[in-house]
Amino acid sequence: MPPVTTGAPPSPQALSAHQPVIETLPLRRDSCGAAVVDLHHRLRRAGEPIVDEEGYGPDTEAAIRRFQADRGIRVDGICGRQTWSALVDAGWRLGDRLLYERTPMLRGDDVADLQSRLGGLGFLDDRVDAILGPRSRSALQDFQRNCGLTVDGICGPATIAELARVGARTPIAVKAGVLERARLRAAPRQLAGRRVLIGDHGGAGALAAAIERVLHTAGATAAVTLHPDGSVQAHEANDWGAEVYLGLSIGGELDDPRCAYYATEGFTSDGGERLATLLAIDLATSRALDGPVAVAGMRLPVLRETRMPAVVCELAPARTVVERGASLARVVSAAIEAWVEDPLPAAR
Numbered sequence: 001m002p003p004v005t006t007g008a009p010p011s012p013q014a015l016s017a018h019q020p021v022i023e024t025l026p027l028r029r030d031s032c033g034a035a036v037v038d039l040h041h042r043l044r045r046a047g048e049p050i051v052d053e054e055g056y057g058p059d060t061e062a063a064i065r066r067f068q069a070d071r072g073i074r075v076d077g078i079c080g081r082q083t084w085s086a087l088v089d090a091g092w093r094l095g096d097r098l099l100y101e102r103t104p105m106l107r108g109d110d111v112a113d114l115q116s117r118l119g120g121l122g123f124l125d126d127r128v129d130a131i132l133g134p135r136s137r138s139a140l141q142d143f144q145r146n147c148g149l150t151v152d153g154i155c156g157p158a159t160i161a162e163l164a165r166v167g168a169r170t171p172i173a174v175k176a177g178v179l180e181r182a183r184l185r186a187a188p189r190q191l192a193g194r195r196v197l198i199g200d201h202g203g204a205g206a207l208a209a210a211i212e213r214v215l216h217t218a219g220a221t222a223a224v225t226l227h228p229d230g231s232v233q234a235h236e237a238n239d240w241g242a243e244v245y246l247g248l249s250i251g252g253e254l255d256d257p258r259c260a261y262y263a264t265e266g267f268t269s270d271g272g273e274r275l276a277t278l279l280a281i282d283l284a285t286s287r288a289l290d291g292p293v294a295v296a297g298m299r300l301p302v303l304r305e306t307r308m309p310a311v312v313c314e315l316a317p318a319r320t321v322v323e324r325g326a327s328l329a330r331v332v333s334a335a336i337e338a339w340v341e342d343p344l345p346a347a348r
Contacts, residue, residue: 026080031056039079039087043067046090072263072299082301089130099155101137111136114155116266117163118143119175127176128267129304177267184271184309184343187243191337192219197242199233199302200226203318204248210329211246218337230302238307244275244336245310247302251318257289258314262304263297271309273297275339279313282335288328290320309343 024035032055040060043050048063061077068075071086079087085107092108099106099114112130119128123146124139137153144151147162188194196215198208208224215222225236230247237245259280261272273295280293303310313332315321321328 025084026078027056028078029056029058029061036060042087042091046087072297074300086299094155095157095160099132099140100153101132101134106132112264112266114140114163119266121166122175125175125179127180127262127269127307128264130264131305177270180309181270181344187340187343189341190219191215191340194220194340195241195243196220196222196336197233197237197240197245198222198224199230199237199245199247199312200224201230201233201247201249201302201312202228203250204315204321207250207315207321207325207328208248210325211248211332214329214333215336218333220336230300231305234302234305234310237310238305242306242308244271244308244339245302245306246275246332246336247310247312249312249314250321251316256291256294257283257316258294258296259283260296260298260300260303260312260314262299262306262310264299264304268297269303269309270345271339271343272303272311274343274345275309275336276311277345278335278339279311279332282331282338283313283328286327286331288324288331289315 024033027035027039036054036056039056040050043060043063046067048067050059050063056079064079064083065075065077067087067090068077068083071090073082073086089108089112092110094110094113096110099111107130109130111132112128114132115124115126115128115130115136118124118136118139119126121143123143124136126135126139140155140159141151141153143149143163144153144159147166149158149162198211200208205224205226208226212222212224223240225233227233227236233247234245259276261276262269263273276295280295283289283293284291298312300312303312315328
């Protein structure tokens with residue numbers, strides 16, 4: 001199929017023939033070739049009106065930055081694996097394909113749309129993570145059963161039509177958010193015995209170990225995971241039964257420190273937002289770090305796939321973090337303890 005430069009963006013099915021070999025990533029300024037042509041198609045389908053160009057020029061970089069900011073992933077203007085995965089997800093609209101549980105699990109904006117609708121109608125008690133797993137399949141079957149449809153766990157034209165008829169996107173909060181708040185209200189208000197998993201996302205091994213020691217001293221059950229893949233860390237946290245997850249990364253290309261929690265259209269982790277806010281305030285006011293610490297709702301894989309309140313702290317500059325590791329560990333542990341005592345933000 002020749003490159004498309006005008007008219008409507010091609011469908012995901014048409015784009016599938018242009019998927020770049022994974023070894024071509026990352027794509028960045030001055031990249032060129034078929035992978036960049038495919039990238040342009042996907043950006044247009046995601047709503048980014050870039051100027052046609054033969055390679056990865058300033059318009060493409062600007063479009064990537066806008067897309068990254070909109071999707072809640074790290075903004076660097078480079079199309080790496082995380083950005084490419086988000087672009088693939090963004091290409092799907094509800095109705096483009098049949099949705100059902102399979103291996104590997106289906107992912108995409110169409111799955112997120114389905115989850116949001118099912119959650120708004122009270123059938124899905126899981127967060128909107130754009131991954132069609134057993135909980136989403138069970139919720140879909142419950143919806144089909146209640147509407148008198150064939151209960152096959154497949155979201156096709158008849159199910160989509162019924163979703164539209166009974167209310168599509170309802171304005172009420174999705175069930176997952178209601179249940180998260182209920183669990184946090186019912187949880188013990190002391191740190192002793194609470195399960196905290198600390199994830200090292202790069203260069204944070206010493207700090208993670210220091211936080212683990214302080215938490216143990218305070219009576220918490222803490223552990224550290226060192227796997228470089230955020231999705232693997234999320235599964236470890238879920239399997240271990242963690243009640244809170246704290247990810248740490250140090251340095252990199254980040255100019256300013258940031259505490260991120262999970263937020264997407266249709267769902268915000270209130271517990272994660274509260275912990276991120278407490279961490280940002282304490283890190284700044286204690287002068288454990290120099291200057292303010294940002295708080296952001298993001299869709300990083302580890303935030304999206306954990307089943308408990310989760311925060312990723314990206315700390316910088318690296319030298320300051322290393323030099324103040326002991327005080328940082330105390331500040332972070334104190335913020336977690338304050339969160340345990342008051343885990344939800346003020347009512348909106």
